[in-house]
Amino acid sequence: MKDVLENTVLFRQLDESAKKCCLSYLRARKVSRGELIVREGEVHAGLILLVKGEAAVQKYTSGGDYSTISLLLPGDCFGEETVVNGKEKCAFTLEAVSDVEFLYITAENLLLLMEKYPRVKDGFMSVLSDRIRIQAMQITILSQKSVRQKIVYYLLMLRQRQGTEKVCLPGSREVVSKLLAMPRQSFTRELMMMEKEGLISITGRNIAFSDPSALKKCIGE
Numbered sequence: 001m002k003d004v005l006e007n008t009v010l011f012r013q014l015d016e017s018a019k020k021c022c023l024s025y026l027r028a029r030k031v032s033r034g035e036l037i038v039r040e041g042e043v044h045a046g047l048i049l050l051v052k053g054e055a056a057v058q059k060y061t062s063g064g065d066y067s068t069i070s071l072l073l074p075g076d077c078f079g080e081e082t083v084v085n086g087k088e089k090c091a092f093t094l095e096a097v098s099d100v101e102f103l104y105i106t107a108e109n110l111l112l113l114m115e116k117y118p119r120v121k122d123g124f125m126s127v128l129s130d131r132i133r134i135q136a137m138q139i140t141i142l143s144q145k146s147v148r149q150k151i152v153y154y155l156l157m158l159r160q161r162q163g164t165e166k167v168c169l170p171g172s173r174e175v176v177s178k179l180l181a182m183p184r185q186s187f188t189r190e191l192m193m194m195e196k197e198g199l200i201s202i203t204g205r206n207i208a209f210s211d212p213s214a215l216k217k218c219i220g221e
């Protein structure tokens with residue numbers, strides 16, 4: 001469990017004694033693919049820290065349709081607004097798109113830890129900063145006019161987040177296409193076309209950049 005804390009922005013800068021204290025406030029949980037971790041509108045005042053798997057942040061309409069707002073990867077957090085604003089009702093649904101393991105801490109306990117350990121507060125501010133940056137990227141992606149531009153922006157964002165030249169889609173093509181607000185068929189068709197043109201190479205969920213400079217030209221960079 002200490003290794004998990006070492007790999008998260010929230011607790012990374014703590015010494016061993018502080019990590020041990022923080023662990024006593026965290027609760028480990030597991031859910032299966034397709035399960036809802038949190039439902040929009042339900043009482044939820046705390047922070048979820050993803051350890052394994054992927055989860056989709058979703059927003060539902062009154063008619064029952066939903067949009068995928070973001071995809072969370074190991075190390076990502078969910079529920080920051082309930083800690084900052086003190087709101088108990090969650091504004092989004094969080095669904096496991098694979099088998100998921102996560103840690104949970106109540107807002108009350110997290111605030112206690114931030115008061116006791118200033119570095120936890122620094123880590124939480126970094127979490128908020130990362131969330132704002134990712135949301136800005138998502139807005140940029142969705143503002144693109146063509147299917148290809150949306151996909152290229154998204155792949156480049158994944159490369160930046162994952163820190164590798166070969167990126168792994170955080171979920172099935174159906175899940176990712178919902179995130180990009182396009183039909184799954186359009187997403188798959190454009191990926192196949194990009195591979196045919198020699199821009200990328202696809203193996204399952206892994207996508208390698210065959211010609212990064214040509215990819216950037218697709219978005220005017």
